[in-house]
Amino acid sequence: FDSYIRIIHKIGQKAPQASICGDVIVGFPGETDAAFQRTLDVMSAVKFDNLNTFAYSPRPNTEAALWKNQIPDDIKSERLQIVQRLAAEHALERSERYCDRDDVEVLVEDRNPRNVGQVMGRTRQGRQVFFDGEYDDLKGRLVKVKIEGARPWSLEGRIM
Missing domain, CATH: 3.30.750.200 (Transcription Regulator spoIIAA)
Structure with a gap:
């Protein structure tokens, strides 16, 4: 132990x-x-x-x-x-620990299935992040996101 x-x-x-x-x-x-x-x-x-x-x-x-x-x-x-x-x-x-950071790199992976105007990606540490954006423009891109909210297994933010 x-x-x-x-x-x-x-x-x-x-x-x-x-x-x-x-x-x-x-x-x-x-x-x-x-x-x-x-x-x-x-x-x-x-x-x-x-x-x-x-x-x-x-x-x-x-x-x-x-x-x-x-x-x-x-x-x-x-x-x-x-x-x-x-x-x-x-x-x-x-x-x-991510809240209020505006330098979080997120790899955009998919659309948010629960919110048509949002995309979903992951931080370098694997934490899911949801934020407003057009999937077709962002898919596969690494973008900087400001984290504005935290849940146990995911984050909410906005693209910088």
């Missing part, structure tokens, strides 16, 4: 804009309350930009599916909700 956190902090010192992503599976057979808390502790220490979260489900013909110390579904569901809430809080915190 400590060596992992040290590595993550070194990355943050050397590359402050680095995007740290991970995966969490809750409810693996034998997961104790203490082990689950340790997962939350790691999440709080790292503050992942993006975290893929899953509840363990037994797979046929695997050893873990046969273990007797399976975690009940209601506990897995509760733990998953806790992890997802914390992941969203951290992702929002990480998104907010």
Whole structure:
């Protein structure tokens, strides 16, 4: 745990804009309350930009599916909700570091499917950005965007 956190902090010192992503599976057979808390502790220490979260489900013909110390579904569901809430809080915190910056480079990838007048692109760190623009004029271009709003896994802005 400590060596992992040290590595993550070194990355943050050397590359402050680095995007740290991970995966969490809750409810693996034998997961104790203490082990689950340790997962939350790691999440709080790292503050992942993006975290893929899953509840363990037994797979046929695997050893873990046969273990007797399976975690009940209601506990897995509760733990998953806790992890997802914390992941969203951290992702929002990480998104907010972009707010009010007017030098964010965004590669335009597509139209915003929810807003016909907007395009969608990604920062160099992989964060989605939505802003007004004509897709046919901007597709495939790297543009500078001023970030005016943050959500857990995306940003809103305007082209500079």
